[in-house]
Amino acid sequence: MARVSLKDVNKVYRSRHHEVHAVSDLNLTINDGEFVALLGPSGCGKTSTLRMIVGLEDITSGEIHFDDTLVNRLDSQARNVAMAFETYALYPNFTIEENLAFPLEVRGVAPAERRRKAREIAEILRIDDILDQRPSALSGGQQQRVSLGRALIRDPAVFILDEVMSHIDAHLKFQMLFDLKAIHQEMKKTMVYVTHDQVEALALADRVAVMSHAELQQVGTRNDLYHTPANVFVADFIGEPPTNFFEAELFTGGNGTVLKVQGTDLEIALEEGHAQRIARWNEKQLTVGIRPQALHLGGDPSLPALEAEVAINEYLGERSILTMVNGRQTFRAVVDADTAAQRGDKVRVHYALDDVMVFSGKTELIIL
Template sequence: MAEVVIRNVKKVYQSRDKKRRGEQVVAVKDLNLTVQDGEFMALLGPSGCGKTTTLRMIVGLEGITEGEIFIDGKVVNDWSPAQRNVAMAFETYALYTHLTVGQNLGLCLKAKGVSSGQIEERVKHVAEILKITDILNIRPSHLSGGQQQRVSLGRALIRNPSVTMLDEPLSHLDASLRLETRIEIKRLHQRVKGTFIYVTHDQLEALALADRIAVMNFAELQQVGDRKELYDTPANVFVADFVGEPPINLYYKSRLESRNGDLYAITSGGEYAFKVIGDKKEAIQSRYSHKAVTVGIRPQHISLSPKENAEALTGRGALFEFLGEIGYLTVNNNGLDLSLLN
């Protein structure tokens, strides 16, 4: 296990686009992040936000333009991937199809000159952890996607790395296998108690697996926190919109208005009036009373009123999605949607 510290890291590269040849592209900008010893950290964000580039810089597959990366208290900017003692499981499993599962697992140890007896022992140990002992003599082409992913994880773990990196490991699996493999990854982390860094664009994966989540967008870190912090107190509109399922209701260019001693947030066209409550009401009124505001309301925080209520919002049901025990209802009032769980 090891702590990973990223300090003021920037990554700039030359554009490969013919139309932008010679232009500098900022892939990661002024990144500061600490992954604690033994922590499961997720890097979450849309495609192109810089999360995989960050992972590759930690591993040593990409150089950094500015800043420092520390692993276990040591600056590793100039260290090779082998010197860093980190391992990476790729989005594409990168297994050797002419070798068996056991041979794939032991290949990196063989390259290091580890004895055949030790290799056999380590392969058996990792296979037991990942529950793949019954496929050690099978070649990857005969495995399911979930089995191939476990073998890929095994190749990373067999080296006893200080840090294990996982780059979109579930993206090629179908829904049922994603859930199954996600559970296995969580159990694996609990068992080996290592430092894991997990890259994903899927917020459900990040929320389910990680101790903390670092949200990135446009090459910059937006917020770091546990699932509750990101969900309840997002740092900005992007985090509020990106984290949470179903998505948050967002109403831009709204305004604050006092009515009979109460404070309301009114949508731009007057379609909805949301009553502001709680201990932050006065601070909100003082700071934003003469400014346009963005109102965000989680669908989980809205419920249907069983009868007419003066405090209730009104609208016409426009769409209902059946999700099993709950339903996702979209209500419309003068062209503006409001979504809630029912």
């Protein structure tokens, strides 16, 4: 296993007419045996980062270390990194056992040892009953397990997974999430998982590194990202349904400090301590974020509330999502599945002041 450190790493793709800065001044440490997910939308730089770690892309500037070894100029084989891709890339004429054992055969490992290791990995992945079959006879989930096993059998220092669940249906995906988590806990490999799916990242990773526009936005545990997002992007990208955002203006008067939501009659009162923190930023135009899960229909009447008209009641089985409108502002709340509110009903949704996030209107960084 290895600790992976990226220091001031940049990747610039250049052509005759222009250049694209794919990764900008990335600093990230993945600890020995840690499971870290690189999460972000398409084009954010996560795949370029992965390819630089593996050695498939040259680094424009910066350093990548495996433990104390600088690997910038080492090829992927010398780095002892194994990869599993979204495409399974299995050899169709090989049996599953032969597919699993092939990396060891290339290394010149004796047949008996190859067979032992293949069966050991197959048992961990629960595919030991299909070792004599060929890939065409397997389901997508089984093929993905074989692909994972072929990477794991090499006993790599770092294990890279690149969008490995893109071709798996929802039911199999939840099983694979469980399997991958169990594999990591059993084998304690340093794992880097690249995905655009927050559910996968939050379910699997010890820490998640969120990227956007070639830059690392925040790295932390799922609680860090959900409860203390660094900026508007992270607050918006993490959480389902997405965070409600309100453009608001700060007012201070005889009744204390309030945030008046633009285009509505909504006001959000602030506690004195929060008001003082906001005042230090010297900004009047701010962005307020409240997660739909923090808005409660028929909640504690002593708590502050937002009033609105129901536009949609979306029933999802174990819960419902109310979409509400006040003036030009639309926002949502997660409510009980048996909520009877219908289009046109007037409702009050309560919230706790501790659940209100306030961001700078200029930088979009979190203030509180």
